[in-house]
Amino acid sequence: MQTPLRATSTRSTFSTSPKEGLCGHALISLRSVHPTQFIDITDRVSALVASSGISLGFVNVQALHTTTAIIVNEAEPLLLTDFEATLNKTAPIDATYRHDDRRLRVKNLTPNERTNGHAHCRALLLATSACLNIVDGRLLLGEWQRIFFVELDGARERAASIMVVGE
Numbered sequence: 688m689q690t691p692l693r694a695t696s697t698r699s700t701f702s703t704s705p706k707e708g709l710c711g712h713a714l715i716s717l718r719s720v721h722p723t724q725f726i727d728i729t730d731r732v733s734a735l736v737a738s739s740g741i742s743l744g745f746v747n748v749q750a751l752h753t754t755t756a757i758i759v760n761e762a763e764p765l766l767l768t769d770f771e772a773t774l775n776k777t778a779p780i781d782a783t784y785r786h787d788d789r790r791l792r793v794k795n796l797t798p799n800e801r802t803n804g805h806a807h808c809r810a811l812l813l814a815t816s817a818c819l820n821i822v823d824g825r826l827l828l829g830e831w832q833r834i835f836f837v838e839l840d841g842a843r844e845r846a847a848s849i850m851v852v853g854e
């Protein structure tokens with residue numbers, strides 16, 4: 688059972704360009720605690736948009752990993768379990784992935800290599816980033832829309848890049 692846990696922040700920076708108010712960038716840190724987890728980062732993104740001073744523009748939210756994703760969807764706990772079940776059916780964890788075959792694999796191997804072919808294949812189906820509109824100085828979202836950082840190979844430390852551009 689998944690719960691829509693909030694991100695746990697250990698570090699967050701935000702800076703603007705010399706042309707103040709035109710663009711800003713922040714890195715946010717997250718710590719997932721489940722193998723698959725939908726972490727609601729809407730409030731953090733909204734706060735960065737508000738602090739940017741931009742009234743009309745875009746915010747781009749980018750995951751910085753190959754086994755994570757960014758989605759915009761509804762924060763309804765049972766729906767999140769449906770999402771997880773859908774991912775499980777599409778790329779089952781117990782299926783065979785060549786990425787996990789240590790006899791074949793020669794590239795990008797690390798000493799503590801994770802068995803995560805399923806997570807990469809799940810990430811393939813989702814987006815790495817989401818670009819959203821800023822109107823009247825606020826992040827524009829529909830009534831039920833929330834921004835999720837999606838963990839597909841947790842638990843671990845993660846990061847996302849937030850870029851705000853506008854006027």
Ligand code: ZN
Pocket residue numbers: 786801803804807
């Ligand atoms: Zn991998």
